Amino acid sequence: MHLPRLNFTILCLMALLLRLGMLIYGEWQDAHMQVKYTDIDYKVFSDAARFVIQGESPYKRATYRYTPLLAFLLTPNIYIHKSFGKFLFVFADIVVGVLIYRILRLRGLQDQKAVNYSAIWLLNPVVSNISTRGNAESLLGAAVLLTLYLVLVKKIIAASILYGISVHLKVYPIIYAISLLVLLDDEDYRGLRRKGKEKELDRDSLKYWTGKVVRFVNPTRIKFGLISGGVFFLLNGIMYYLYSQEFLNETYLYHVTRKDHRHNFSLWFYYIYLTFDISKSSIMALLAFLPQISIVTLLGIVFGNDIFFACFVQTFAFVIYNKVCTSQYFMWYICLFPLIIQSSTIKFFYKGLFMLFAWIGGQALWLYQAYNLEFLGENTFFNIWLASIVFFMANVWILTEFVQNHVYEKCFDLGKIRKIWEVEEEDMSNGQSSNNGL
Amino acid sequence: MLNDALDAFTEDTIQILGKHSVRVGNFTGIREWKVKTTPEELIKSVTPLEFPAWGKNWTLHVQIASGTQAPFYPFNTAPVPGIHIGISLDNKTFAERLDYKNADFLVVCRYIEALLGEVQCDNEQSLNRMHNIDLSNSISLPGGNIYYYSPIPLNQIPSPTSILGRESYSKEHRRPVIIDLHLNFDKKSNQTKADLRMIWKYRNQNIEVYNQDNQENKVELGVFGPPLDSDSFIGPRIVFGDSNNPKPTMLSVFSRTLVDSFFNSSISPSQSFHPHFNTLIKYLTIEDKCKDYILYTLPNSFFVDIYQLKDMFSDEQIKVWGETDLESPVGMTSLKWGSLVLITKQNSGDVDHFEFNLPLHMRYQPAISGNKQKNHVFTTAPWPFVIRVCENDAPEPLFAPTPLPLSLLFPSTSEIKYIFPKQEFLQHNFWPKVVVGIPVGQLSYLKLVEWWTVLMSLISCVWVIWTIKNKVQWKYEGNNNKID
Numbered sequence A: 001m002h003l004p005r006l007n008f009t010i011l012c013l014m015a016l017l018l019r020l021g022m023l024i025y026g027e028w029q030d031a032h033m034q035v036k037y038t039d040i041d042y043k044v045f046s047d048a049a050r051f052v053i054q055g056e057s058p059y060k061r062a063t064y065r066y067t068p069l070l071a072f073l074l075t076p077n078i079y080i081h082k083s084f085g086k087f088l089f090v091f092a093d094i095v096v097g098v099l100i101y102r103i104l105r106l107r108g109l110q111d112q113k114a115v116n117y118s119a120i121w122l123l124n125p126v127v128s129n130i131s132t133r134g135n136a137e138s139l140l141g142a143a144v145l146l147t148l149y150l151v152l153v154k155k156i157i158a159a160s161i162l163y164g165i166s167v168h169l170k171v172y173p174i175i176y177a178i179s180l181l182v183l184l185d186d187e188d189y190r191g192l193r194r195k196g197k198e199k200e201l202d203r204d205s206l207k208y209w210t211g212k213v214v215r216f217v218n219p220t221r222i223k224f225g226l227i228s229g230g231v232f233f234l235l236n237g238i239m240y241y242l243y244s245q246e247f248l249n250e251t252y253l254y255h256v257t258r259k260d261h262r263h264n265f266s267l268w269f270y271y272i273y274l275t276f277d278i279s280k281s282s283i284m285a286l287l288a289f290l291p292q293i294s295i296v297t298l299l300g301i302v303f304g305n306d307i308f309f310a311c312f313v314q315t316f317a318f319v320i321y322n323k324v325c326t327s328q329y330f331m332w333y334i335c336l337f338p339l340i341i342q343s344s345t346i347k348f349f350y351k352g353l354f355m356l357f358a359w360i361g362g363q364a365l366w367l368y369q370a371y372n373l374e375f376l377g378e379n380t381f382f383n384i385w386l387a388s389i390v391f392f393m394a395n396v397w398i399l400t401e402f403v404q405n406h407v408y409e410k411c412f413d414l415g416k417i418r419k420i421w422e423v424e425e426e427d428m429s430n431g432q433s434s435n436n437g438l
Numbered sequence B: 001m002l003n004d005a006l007d008a009f010t011e012d013t014i015q016i017l018g019k020h021s022v023r024v025g026n027f028t029g030i031r032e033w034k035v036k037t038t039p040e041e042l043i044k045s046v047t048p049l050e051f052p053a054w055g056k057n058w059t060l061h062v063q064i065a066s067g068t069q070a071p072f073y074p075f076n077t078a079p080v081p082g083i084h085i086g087i088s089l090d091n092k093t094f095a096e097r098l099d100y101k102n103a104d105f106l107v108v109c110r111y112i113e114a115l116l117g118e119v120q121c122d123n124e125q126s127l128n129r130m131h132n133i134d135l136s137n138s139i140s141l142p143g144g145n146i147y148y149y150s151p152i153p154l155n156q157i158p159s160p161t162s163i164l165g166r167e168s169y170s171k172e173h174r175r176p177v178i179i180d181l182h183l184n185f186d187k188k189s190n191q192t193k194a195d196l197r198m199i200w201k202y203r204n205q206n207i208e209v210y211n212q213d214n215q216e217n218k219v220e221l222g223v224f225g226p227p228l229d230s231d232s233f234i235g236p237r238i239v240f241g242d243s244n245n246p247k248p249t250m251l252s253v254f255s256r257t258l259v260d261s262f263f264n265s266s267i268s269p270s271q272s273f274h275p276h277f278n279t280l281i282k283y284l285t286i287e288d289k290c291k292d293y294i295l296y297t298l299p300n301s302f303f304v305d306i307y308q309l310k311d312m313f314s315d316e317q318i319k320v321w322g323e324t325d326l327e328s329p330v331g332m333t334s335l336k337w338g339s340l341v342l343i344t345k346q347n348s349g350d351v352d353h354f355e356f357n358l359p360l361h362m363r364y365q366p367a368i369s370g371n372k373q374k375n376h377v378f379t380t381a382p383w384p385f386v387i388r389v390c391e392n393d394a395p396e397p398l399f400a401p402t403p404l405p406l407s408l409l410f411p412s413t414s415e416i417k418y419i420f421p422k423q424e425f426l427q428h429n430f431w432p433k434v435v436v437g438i439p440v441g442q443l444s445y446l447k448l449v450e451w452w453t454v455l456m457s458l459i460s461c462v463w464v465i466w467t468i469k470n471k472v473q474w475k476y477e478g479n480n481n482k483i484d
Helices: A008-032 A040-053 A068-073 A084-106 A111-122 A125-132 A137-152 A156-169 A172-183 A206-216 A219-257 A269-274 A282-303 A307-321 A327-334 A348-374 A381-404 A420-429 B002-006 B039-044 B103-116 B163-171 B306-312 B443-477
Strands: B014-018 B021-037 B058-065 B082-089 B139-141 B145-150 B178-186 B191-210 B220-222 B232-239 B247-252 B257-268 B276-282 B290-299 B318-322 B338-344 B353-359 B376-382 B385-390 B415-421 B433-439
Touching: A008 A084, A008 A111, A008 A125, A040 A068, A040 A084, A040 B306, A068 A156, A068 A219, A084 A111, A084 A125, A084 A137, A125 A137, A125 A327, A137 A156, A137 A172, A137 A307, A137 A327, A156 A172, A156 A219, A172 A219, A172 A282, A172 A307, A269 A381, A269 B443, A282 A307, A282 B443, A307 A327, A307 A381, A348 A381, A381 B443, B014 B232, B039 B103, B039 B178, B039 B191, B058 B103, B082 B103, B103 B163, B139 B318, B139 B338, B163 B178, B163 B191, B257 B433, B276 B290, B290 B353, B290 B376, B306 B318, B306 B353, B338 B353
Parallel strands: B257 B415
Antiparallel strands: B014 B021, B021 B191, B058 B082, B058 B178, B082 B145, B139 B145, B178 B191, B220 B232, B232 B247, B257 B276, B276 B353, B290 B338, B290 B385, B318 B338, B376 B433, B385 B415
16 A cells, blocks of 8 residues: 655644644534533543542542542643643644654654554544543553653663553553563663573473573563552552542542443443342353453563564453453554554455454444444343454454464564664665565 | 301211211312321330430421322322432431431431331341332432432331321221321420321212320311312311311412413433433413422432533533432442432523423343343333422411422422423323333343353453464474564
């Protein structure tokens, strides 16, 4: 596929204009139409910010289930302008796009391709719609990507601090701890090669694996763990001091123990609804949790050195296996998608297209049944569950395709960023073919 | 004129049977029995329990209305069918500790249990009783008031062994259409009061009234009707124990209804999680110094989103009390019984009609077992009260006390007039209600859903792990040594 040549600065300007246009339209729609443009979540954030300004707990706002930090950040919604938060999320959107471009360039991707892949995020109408409606997911996307970028440029302390903040903002980035710890090894990341000794040992020997486990604990990993953990607990400590158990309940425990009986994309939704009043066996609780945690952990361990791919597939798996799954969760992996395209052998025509249709089609099928349930009052619970199975299996297939067709490339070698695509581009200019996802 | 009017009451109509008993023959109309006593007198006849002395002012108001909630035209309207309990404690609410650990709340609960039966006053009390009133599910209203409502049918509460059950059966061997009880303790004068009123409806029946309980108390019987004019009724009155000759007496009744004004309510769609409750009122007259209101009583299957309403309406126009949780399904023990939504008609707009569309949401219902064909649970809410509240001092209404919760929301000095639904909706004297069908999950699918959910989850897990394994093996066999 050949996309028009675009300068990155112009791309960012276009993205900004697109979002500004949508913001202006959103204000008009909110003022003149019954169906509002602004997301209900944005009103939740704003109300929580208002309570904070009044010296009260943000959790006085029903369904505010985030860190108070977000409410603090959005206090300008109240004393400057109600759309301040939207501008903040739009800014975070642009930051995500910039980081995508920077990471791709650092890994050796040619400028125009990096611009094109960044455009998948920056000019994506779905992405810009979500942020201009006032959804805060891009803020977290920016925090996660900035963490990965800082790891890439070896600013470990800053990366650790930002990672601690990311996990404080929302729990799910904790899954990246596995892959990040795998990445931060002595040989590739720090460039401390243990020459020769590994090859002498039999990989099936206990000594080999024992040695690996011992060497796992290295200064970089310790630093990362301590700083990010310290920041996380410090922030939590401050919020707990301010808001006591309510902070823990609403920000973390709610999400961990959440049993959402209402219809959502998750495979588990109907089972949870039917058994809402019934005490369930611990085996079922384990079965709901074990596949998710085992796959996410395995993906992190196996692909950790190819950190961007690891984070993408971990997030993808986490979302599809979760007991609750809503559309805004998709944003968590969409922001990582442009970083892995170049390493995939999947051709857009026609496999990529088919995967996209499966992903969109699965949602459409589910949404149709959900609409009939919610607005027409038809009993489509069973159909929704069937649609959730279809969507689930489609996503599992997509995940396996990504894994199967990924060209695994470590990010680092001897302490330096591997410019993996620069080699390919040189090959291209020398007339050799390259693996190219798009 | 009075003597002429008395001629309507022949010996067949009203018969003196003795010093303390009278028969009214072939009676069609409303009978009200009223007594003023003390809570201690009321309770001691039934239970030897002694309740601790009160340290605070309190008021307890209980109303029980039957399903046939006919407006007692032209007198008044009746409460929404069911049980209404209003509690006030010293201008403070129980709200922070509305549970049985609160000693004051527990005492009130015990009183109500003695009065009604079937009231839960203990967290550990068995919940197997079908018609438990759980006062901890009450809602807070302004002015320190607590309000509880349940649509439990009148033939189940008050229980026959309870105080009110025994009182109503002792007077008449059938249930009253309205039971209205006020208990009041005034700390300043250290006095308690109890006003008990019961109302029955009759059609072509003989009534016999005896006064053999306490012959020192003044007991009066009056029979009034038909009306002389729109305000006046005339009839004979007898005081038991005095001269047994009926004396003519005129009774003035102030109409509580706005004749020629009416309203119509509907819910749409009748099957959805997000219906709208629409009310259209047609007025004939507007009065200064009066305000018009619509009061919705919503059981907890229904709820309003207070944040949505804040965006749509001003705080002056709409007020909500009670359960406003946005997420919990029906059946959660923490849920209050429901909510009240009070709409104030603004002065601007058309003078001859007012339409209000209340956006509602429906809670998920617990999944049901049994018939796979039953796809919906049908839940009902009564049509709202549509009232005009004026700043005039109003006399105590006859034959139908001000229904709860109106008496908790508006000062007792206000005059409340009612607009009724259009006559065609008041068939068989039942107060109309709206019905919404809510889709519901079916427990008959549970095993299937359980097995297939687990199967899909495990199969997919194996599939993904197999794919990862193949990927790792391929890389390893390629001596790439990139994945360890």
